[in-house]
Amino acid sequence: MNVVLPLTVAVPLAGAALLAATDQLLPEWVKEYPAMLVAAATSVLTILVLTHTQRTDALHWFGGWQPRHGVSIGIDFATGPLGAGFAALSSVLVTAALVFSWHYMQEAPRLFRVLMLVFCAGMNGFAFSGDLFNMFVWFELLGVATYALAGYQVEQLGPLQGAVNFAITNSVGSFALLFGTALLYGRTGALNFAQVGHALEGRHADGLLVVAFTLIVAGFFVKSALVPFHLWLADTYAVSPAPVCLIFAGVLSEVGLFGLARVYWTVFEAPFGSHARDVRNVLLAVGIATALLGALMAFLQRHLKRLLAYTVISHVGLTLIGIGLLDAKSLAGAANLVLSHAFIKGGLFLGTGVLLRELGSVDELRLHGRAGGLRVLGIVFGLGAVGLAGTPYLGTFLGHSLLDDGARADGFGWIPPVVMVAAGLSSAAMLRAFARIFLGWGPTRDTLLTEEPREEPPEEQANRPIMVGVTASLIVLGLLLSIVPGLQDRSDAGARRFVDRHAYIERVLHGKVRVHRGSPAVVLHAAGPTSIAYGLGGLILAVGLAWFGLHRQRAPGRLREAAGRALGPPISALKGVHSGVVGDYVAWVTVGTAVLGGVWALTLARGP
């Protein structure tokens, strides 16, 4: 079974190479099928790995260079259920994106499908990679494929700006990652996660380790768009084609968080474990700031894709809170958040693709009341927005309730209400857009919202039933994920194995196979009363704030004036920070890195 691991990368890469080589030879309509087939085959392979990892971790040494006496010089792929689940999720989403774009992007994108397959390979390689440097290489491969995918409509300025900002900011991030990796190699003489973790066993945090950790975290934070590293994301996602947004929002934004979790629990937990509190405080602060700021910015948008892009930022913040609590329960919550969010938010992005294709716009105010005819799309769009608020037993609820359990067990009972507010506010933004576009509620003018340039709709004849079908099935699947029996226990078990550094080192360096017998029962657990209360609170908040967003002009004039005087300056200052200029973005990345490093230098390197 372990030989399947490299195939999850080799199959899409070989497929991409073949497609690129035959690009001039095949007629256009033929090319769609091999790409879809390759993506589907890769999905099957990753799902095979996922089922295998339920019993035992998968491990493959390339070229058979196995470690001797606990010393590894080879390169490995190693994964448990969480890594395999992440890879399976990305392969499935790539397949869905290719099916959606069956007719959506028939003419324009010459190497679109090739890049999608390269992306798929990069995601799998990143999720399975067993050492720091290969992780960096997959990270860069993902980077190059996605810069090209984002900036594909090169005859428009918006996408070019998005791609330039994306490529430059993320390159700076990956240099930071590589710099940190090199420092770690200099200290330990190893790159393999298990080997580095083993070498740092029993060491105390010192200046070099703190710098290495800071740079690695900063690199991952840029990719996952955490405040203040997030500024590029909205520019890029707002202008990428809908199927590309699906994979960006669904898995690319979460890549950095996965990397952070992997690196922390295999490597840095050893020297920093005694100071876990200081690591946790910083991660929680960043996560909370991101969740709230992203949701607020989403609420101030009228460009539908930019609105969704900011909700992605908010969601990434929520996920970081789950990871940053540094315990298995909350990590399981984070994993479930990623899973259900990927399907629902991806589906919503595809929905904007349908709107653009059918109505020629993605602007909330210009589309006011015009989408009433797209009934199926309207229903799933509204449900999707509700499902992201943490509504009990719908969509992201399982993630929220696990996060709630984890946070309260760690003594962070104040975190679930914060999560509720962030999720409620970002859902409110989506619900408001839904009510305007599909129901025609509210006024057609709103000066609070940022106007953006128009996006040209794709020109080819599109197959609407397929597009709506893919959109609806993704959203419905995402909504149902909270009531899949057994998912909670499986993600719990997966997260517990993910944070078990000793088992990982034993498996990789000493080949000790640990078999997890007796798979968890297939049952659906009732959520705790507080989780349900917070879920309902999120829903009420979402509906209430959406109503406020639509009808705030009805408020008495004096009240509106006072609110405008008090909130106007901070809101325009906040919008001003999101300037669209890449130099500013990199300056913020520098500031963020300096703050992370400064705080950790003061707290972590204190000695025991």
Next chain:
Amino acid sequence: VSYLPYAVAAWLFLVGLYGVVTSRNLIHLALCLSVMQSSTYVLLLAIGYKSGGTAPIFRGIPLGTRAVDPVVQALTLTDIVVSVTVVALILALALDVHDEADTVDPDEIAALHG
């Protein structure tokens, strides 16, 4: 161990970063990115350097000869390949920006903001 290469690496990283932040020309900016990336080459090679070490080609030299670390050299090579790809892509985007907007100033192409 000499600290000079590490100081050079940090200097290149920071000076490249300064260039990226302040640049008003996308082509200049792409070159600043290459400068930043060069810092990682210097860092990697410095980490693997052993004074008096020979090149890590082990054919025909006695066992136990002092050699520099071959791993970082392989990493540097990979790193260079990666950097060429990224810079090529950014330069291609800069060309498209120039065709579209008749400028290569990143400040002037900020169509989306807020």
